[in-house]
Amino acid sequence: MKEDSDLSTRNRIMQMLKTSGELTAKELTDQLGITGMAVRRHISNLERDDLIESTTVRLPMGRPAAVYRLTARADDYFPKKYHAVALDLLTELEDEAGEAMVNLLFERRKASLLKRYESKMAGKELEAKIAALSDIQNDNGYMATWEKTSEDDYVLTEFNCPISQVANKYNQACACEMKLFESLLGAKVTRSDCLASGDRKCVYHIRRT
CATH class of the missing domain: 3.90.1520.10 (H-NOX domain)
Structure with a gap:
């Protein structure tokens, strides 16, 4: 069950970064409602797998913080419908030209x-x-x-x-x-x-x- 929970949290982090673009660890923690330590563990694993990357930015208040974003490799983890487009184009070609x-x-x-x-x-x-x-x-x-x-x-x-x-x-x-x-x-x-x-x-x- 813990592995399923870890996978679900990992997927939620990737979904959040996909829709938000960039988030800090604190923003991820606040939105996920889990401990900061748990979020940092997921971040470490995602960085290890080359699915997210970070840069350090200055915030209006407080110390600089790391913001995380998806890597190009992470794009493969989101649904694609290339085959549907290819089939539509081939069907149109067959109807038009045989x-x-x-x-x-x-x-x-x-x-x-x-x-x-x-x-x-x-x-x-x-x-x-x-x-x-x-x-x-x-x-x-x-x-x-x-x-x-x-x-x-x-x-x-x-x-x-x-x-x-x-x-x-x-x-x-x-x-x-x-x-x-x-x-x-x-x-x-x-x-x-x-x-x-x-x-x-x-x-x-x-x-x-």
């Missing part, structure tokens, strides 16, 4: 990603390429892992899909991702599990060609 134009858009995205990441694969053997691809996917929020299953076979697993809402409606997204992997790795890639199809993860089987 499915072929949507397919072309996904192909262009694949080409753009290939251009962005192919330098990370240059001069690497297949196993090093798979490790680099896993790092790329992790940076993009896919929670990826990989393993070698035999001399010429590997498995790349993704436990999260940041574009799942789009992929659920447009399977071109999944098809283009698999083609992208083949181009980056220079290997044969097949998929046995897919989050967009209701599986718990995406599983890619990679075979040396």
Whole structure:
């Protein structure tokens, strides 16, 4: 129960800073109705996690005080509806120009990603390429892992899909991702599990060609 209470207070502090911009520890304490020591503990943990930062300012009365604000990283903790905007735009494009134009858009995205990441694969053997691809996917929020299953076979697993809402409606997204992997790795890639199809993860089987 204490962990739930701590998490709730932590979230309330972040919400308060989101709406107020900047607050001192005393202002947080007064609004939360808890002890100053408890507030300072939460502030310390939030600073440790790079979710808030502080600057010292002079107040009209009394000694200078630290005021706290959210960091850029904290922005990820607030709700986003990017997938809804993307789906609306893709639906409008499909209605106006047809499915072929949507397919072309996904192909262009694949080409753009290939251009962005192919330098990370240059001069690497297949196993090093798979490790680099896993790092790329992790940076993009896919929670990826990989393993070698035999001399010429590997498995790349993704436990999260940041574009799942789009992929659920447009399977071109999944098809283009698999083609992208083949181009980056220079290997044969097949998929046995897919989050967009209701599986718990995406599983890619990679075979040396």
